[in-house]
Amino acid sequence: MGIAVLLAIIFAGIQSHPAGFTGEPPIVSLFAVKGTSYVAGMSAFLNISYTFIGQITLPSFIAEMKNPKDFPKALWAVTICEIVVFTLCGALMYHYIGTQYMIAPAFGSLQPTFKKIAFSFAIPTIVYLGSLYSSVTARFIFFRMFKDSPHRHSHTVLGWGTWIGILACTWVLAFVIAEIIPFFSDMLSLMSSLFDGWFGFIFWGMAYLAMHPPSTRWSGIGRSLETLLNYFFILLGFYVLIAGTYVSIQSIIDSYNASAVGSVFSCASNGI
Numbered sequence: 644m645g646i647a648v649l650l651a652i653i654f655a656g657i658q659s660h661p662a663g664f665t666g667e668p669p670i671v672s673l674f675a676v677k678g679t680s681y682v683a684g685m686s687a688f689l690n691i692s693y694t695f696i697g698q699i700t701l702p703s704f705i706a707e708m709k710n711p712k713d714f715p716k717a718l719w720a721v722t723i724c725e726i727v728v729f730t731l732c733g734a735l736m737y738h739y740i741g742t743q744y745m746i747a748p749a750f751g752s753l754q755p756t757f758k759k760i761a762f763s764f765a766i767p768t769i770v771y772l773g774s775l776y777s778s779v780t781a782r783f784i785f786f787r788m789f790k791d792s793p794h795r796h797s798h799t800v801l802g803w804g805t806w807i808g809i810l811a812c813t814w815v816l817a818f819v820i821a822e823i824i825p826f827f828s829d830m831l832s833l834m835s836s837l838f839d840g841w842f843g844f845i846f847w848g849m850a851y852l853a854m855h856p857p858s859t860r861w862s863g864i865g866r867s868l869e870t871l872l873n874y875f876f877i878l879l880g881f882y883v884l885i886a887g888t889y890v891s892i893q894s895i896i897d898s899y900n901a902s903a904v905g906s907v908f909s910c911a912s913n914g915i
Contacts, residue, residue: 682890
């Protein structure tokens with residue numbers, strides 16, 4: 644994916660014009676362009692949030708570690724790297740492509756040849772991420788099916804058969820969902836509002852409150868600021884959940900009204 648991102652940045656700079664070019668010069672603005680609606684602005688925020696919020700997988704990773712206390716180091720490292728890389732990639736591609744030609748995923752804003760080259764390097768990462776999320780989901784189900792059973796940790800036919808069956812179901816279900824939803828950006832916004840509001844903000848704010856009883860939440864300036872911050876995260880999570888769901892649904896309606904959505908089970912680009 645690092646190679647794919649680097650190529651996408653280079654291609655955005657060297658291509659003669661972005662995909663879908665109409666002759667109008669790319670519009671680049673530090674702030675949202677005039678006339679940007681709340682739906683469009685909030686949808687962009689939800690897309691960005693989906694990129695950075697992967698906390699739903701953290702408890703599963705921590706549970707697998709030999710020394711869970713080492714996890715914060717890895718979390719700091721990967722968070723710093725992704726903020727730097729994603730910020731540079733987004734800013735540079737936006738600079739060369741412009742507001743009116745930028746679509747999601749951003750690779751779709753490249754000319755056909757450049758797009759195919761960049762996507763070819765991204766495919767292995769997409770497959771890996773699919774395996775990652777499928778594994779997290781499968782473990783969640785598997786561990787509860789065999790909570791106190793030897794099938795959970797022993798090489799049994801039933802255990803392996805159940806594990807393979809759960810993985811197969813998740814992959815088939817993911818494929819069907821991916822094919823029957825003919826839009827990408829709005830799908831990311833909807834997933835972000837429904838899941839990232841909970842697992843990106845509310846869950847961790849509630850976890851903090853569970854770790855610190857009322858008698859210690861306001862003991863000192865530092866702890867009081869932490870408590871206020873986590874209450875803010877909880878409120879922000881509910882805002883993302885409620886407002887984000889409304890915005891996502893409205894954006895889907897607007898996309899259909901503008902005939903910007905393709906058909907199901909087709910090879911047409913679903914980037915908008």
